[in-house]
Amino acid sequence: LDVYKRNGSSFDEVNVATAWSRLSKVRVTGRERAAFFRQEESTLLQLLQHTSRTIPRLDARGISTTCYSMARLRFEPARATMRLLSAEAIQRIGEFNAQDFTNTAWAFAIVGVAARGALVKAVNARAAAIGIAALNRENRTQLHQFFLSVELELRPPAELLAPIGLRDACKQAMADEPTASSKLHLEVSAELTRMGIAHRNELCLPKLGYH
Numbered sequence: 001l002d003v004y005k006r007n008g009s010s011f012d013e014v015n016v017a018t019a020w021s022r023l024s025k026v027r028v029t030g031r032e033r034a035a036f037f038r039q040e041e042s043t044l045l046q047l048l049q050h051t052s053r054t055i056p057r058l059d060a061r062g063i064s065t066t067c068y069s070m071a072r073l074r075f076e077p078a079r080a081t082m083r084l085l086s087a088e089a090i091q092r093i094g095e096f097n098a099q100d101f102t103n104t105a106w107a108f109a110i111v112g113v114a115a116r117g118a119l120v121k122a123v124n125a126r127a128a129a130i131g132i133a134a135l136n137r138e139n140r141t142q143l144h145q146f147f148l149s150v151e152l153e154l155r156p157p158a159e160l161l162a163p164i165g166l167r168d169a170c171k172q173a174m175a176d177e178p179t180a181s182s183k184l185h186l187e188v189s190a191e192l193t194r195m196g197i198a199h200r201n202e203l204c205l206p207k208l209g210y211h
Helices: 002-010 013-024 030-057 060-073 078-095 098-111 117-130 137-153 164-175 183-194
Strands: none
Touching: 002 013, 002 030, 013 030, 013 060, 030 078, 030 183, 060 078, 060 098, 078 098, 078 117, 098 117, 098 137, 117 137, 137 164
16 A cells, blocks of 8 residues: 555556555454554545546456455445446456456455346356356355355346356355365454354355355
């Protein structure tokens, strides 16, 4: 962010995507993250506005990097920018390779902007065009999270569901994943414990394809 504060006016679309990528890799805990957001809120909001202006110039990799990084960062005001990115992704979905495509779909699911009919149709069409054979296990688990988000939030009609064979293959990839508590879960659990709030740790439900 210090670089953006000094040189942000000259940032192009590549610089913007790189900035989000680097921000998402900053290692902070839940409380440290909240403090960081409070301290840097003004600059982060400026970066979001700058990002919105550069969206039409981002290539598929830039869209994917920006979406994936915003989802990892979990800065709530970024949700509106993610909606703009999703609209651009719908128009450019055919340009995404398998990794960029599934990273982007996963990001939309994590941020909570996946449940839109046009986006669901675009993701389903691109997944079919790429083909299940071209998707590795990580790609499939990411797509499963997108499909699960859509089913839970949108409760779509049958015509909006991805083909059953694709959904089953993605769910199986998630079920086959080694089980481990996520970093987010550990942070939340530690904070609840600190506050003296009784809770149960997360469950692995492999038959449902959910950890």
